[in-house]
Amino acid sequence: MSTIDPVAKSEVVPENAPAGGSFWQRTEAVLESLAERLNPILVKEARQALKSKQFMITFSLLLLAGWGWSFLGISFLTPGIYYAPGGPFMLIGYFLILTIPMMVIAPFSAFRSLASECEDGTFELLSITALSSRQIVTGKLGSALLQMLVYYSALSPCIAFTYLLRGVDIATIFWILAFTLLNGIGLAAVGLTVATISRVRHWQTFLAVALLLALLFVTFLWCYTIGAVIGMSQLPAYETSSFWIMLFGWFTIYVAYTVMFVLAAAAQINFASDNRSTKLRVVMVCQQALIVGWLIYFGIESSAPGNIFLFVPLILLGLHWVVMGALMIGEMPQLSPRVLRSLPQTLVGRMLFGWFAPGSGTGYLFAATNLFAASLVVVAAGALAQAYSTATFPPDSKVAGAGLLIVSYVVGYLGIARLLILLMRKVTHAGLLHSFIVVVFLAIGSSLGPFFLQLVISDFTETGYTLLQIPNWAWSIYELTDNGFTPEISAGTLIVAPLCAALVFIINLATCTGEVSVDRIATPQRVVDDEIELHPEKAPKTPEPTDPWLRWEQEEAAAAKAAPESPDANG
Amino acid sequence: MVSGPPVIELRRLHRSFGLTKAVDDVTFEVQRGEVFGYIGPNGAGKTTSMRILATLDLPTYGDALVDGFSVINDPDRVRRRLGFMPDYFGAYANVTCREYLDFFARSYGLRGSERRRAISQAMSFTRLDGLAEKPTLGLSKGMKQRLCLARATIHDPSVLILDEPAAGLDPRARIELREMIRALAAEGKSVLVSSHILTELAEMCDRVGIIELGRLLAVGTVAEIQAGQRQHNLVQVRVIGGAQNLGRWLEEQGGISQIRLDGELAHFTHEGDRQAEAALLREMITAGFEVIEFGCKQVSLEDVFMRVTEGAVQ
Structure with a gap:
């Protein structure tokens, strides 16, 4: 016996399958064969x-x-x-x-x-x-x-x-x-x-x-x-197409999230040097596409007030990328040699898929750019809906403002959390759980802190939205969606929050250049050989010579090698 | 033992837990078909380095290779070649011995008749045939160890890592286990085995490594290590007519200490190698002593272990 992967050489057909047995014998043999694959x-x-x-x-x-x-x-x-x-x-x-x-x-x-x-x-x-x-x-x-x-x-x-x-x-x-x-x-x-x-x-x-x-x-x-x-x-109204479309929509999102949980659990128990992030990032993009796509579809199709179908996706997307981003910024910035072997090689490949590689910086940029792109789509959908739909949609500038605020707060606070994690790593180990906790504390602190500060400063008399609440993401978003462009929002928050977020983004961009400037490394020959041994069908084939004389020479050489040596040759 | 590229290779392996250095710059190699004994007091770093080799832990620095594959970067390839027997059983409730082995055989990708044959061979090799339908949790310590060995060898690995396999076994079970390990080595498998029972390791292992406080203190065959430690040998000499005069003579010689006289016998510690011992005997006879017995006490692995290590713990 050898230690080479037994899966590769094990047979699929059950050995005890009778060639011409009864129906039940054949069924049993098939079932046994299936049981082997369980x-x-x-x-x-x-x-x-x-x-x-x-x-x-x-x-x-x-x-x-x-x-x-x-x-x-x-x-x-x-x-x-x-x-x-x-x-x-x-x-x-x-x-x-x-x-x-x-x-x-x-x-x-x-x-x-x-x-x-x-x-x-x-x-x-x-x-x-x-x-x-x-x-x-x-x-x-x-x-x-x-x-x-x-x-x-x-x-x-x-x-x-x-x-x-x-x-x-x-x-x-x-x-x-x-x-x-x-x-x-x-x-x-x-x-x-x-x-x-x-x-x-x-x-x-x-x-x-x-x-x-x-x-x-x-x-x-x-x-x-x-x-x-x-x-x-x-x-439910089974006879209507909207029921089935809604069911299909729900099912696709359900599948995307269940797959994400399964992949997340698998990534957690996988060995440390393996790529535990790329598959999850692909699923995250799918989830985002599904959420945006279905909510916009239902927003356009539905006659319900449009604000539900524009603000809800923005808030859901914000939450989605805060949670995902909080976990991704906890990834280690160094890539293992195993991951480096599978990095994209070409310039286009690196530009498009480099963000799917594991790492704290790529994770942050991945979350930030995805949220920005998705918010743009929602805002554009809102503008289109306002122009063509009969439903009551909120003014598109309000949707755009909400989108800008949500993106700014998520990008800003995730960036601050990532910088804090980088500082923490100088003194201790910090992983996914730590980054998640930091983000939760930042989210709670940034909303409750300014609120209580304002109450204390004003001796509990000022309860309205003031410029002091610019860091308060919860109140600022609520204020915009509920009261619209108040002077504090339009002249303060909508200017300061995006500027701060842009600054944090630039600082993070500068700190993650090392992560995206790594090069692919060659797979060790021992690994290549083992892979060919396990999967001979994947072995690179020697190209057939197009020159007929060269082919003839090779065939002659092969035939001479295969022919048994004559006794005279030894003598 | 087959010469060639090493099957197990530890390269400057380090593993720290906070400020504690569990493994500190350990380097050694194990050849194909070799049984390598890993000796050290409790907390010396044996289990940590074995866990790193078994891809269950990561080194802080350095690397370990199994059959040329890094345990850090290619643990999946290492695992296919590796059978690991930890110092705990790891049993499932409501599972018989056959079901237990069947599960692990399936987990290693064995299918159909190949799996049934592997289970049968493993049970036969570890003499568990009679206990196939017995629940795993009801097994005795010795039987559990056998089942562990059967599990570790079910996929016919080329490398076996056995952490304290003989711990808690009765003498008969130990002897049987030793025979099994030698048989596995004879099949060409490389075995890394740790144990506290040093006499057994001395009989079983082709080479040993002594580790303490995470540092590898000595590596080699038992004879090589013994030779390295023969600088302070205990010598026993019997002379006709009492050893009083010999005692006085010995006091005048260099490199002799701890002289103890007992009738015709003189015990003392001698610094030097085998040539120095032969020279001492020659001088004794030249000096007129009627030597009828001259013996250096054979340094056992236990003596070596006690001399090399200091019994320090972290």
């Missing part, structure tokens, strides 16, 4: 879960609760159940029973599953196998999905029963269950990301409590929404 984590966790007490108890309780509600609900509805539809009432009960395991237990189990690997030391054993960090995370996510499907199977007869009781159509049941499943998967992805934030035990405990509370809160909101939909008969 994620090992999924296989292991499924085996473990089927034997675990936690799963048995949850499953049994779910069954009991389902049966219990069946009897209890019917007894409540009797005798009206014989002549009035009882489906919605029963469905609400089953839905409430199902959401707890789907949206609380399964996502929390996913969190615990990864966290306990770190606590028990098994994660280290896992991380040195051939499994990639993404496989580890998707395996855990797959395990959570499997768990959810088993929970569904426990309550599926009960849910089918609600249809027989009338009052709720199959499409509604399907959508409610599908959305609950998608929510469960999304929350499990969040749980996995949370599990990777810290490996310190007391932090893990804190994160576990915080996650549990968040899951309960989200579940409550979801139950409340679905309860309202079912109970108040606000059924």
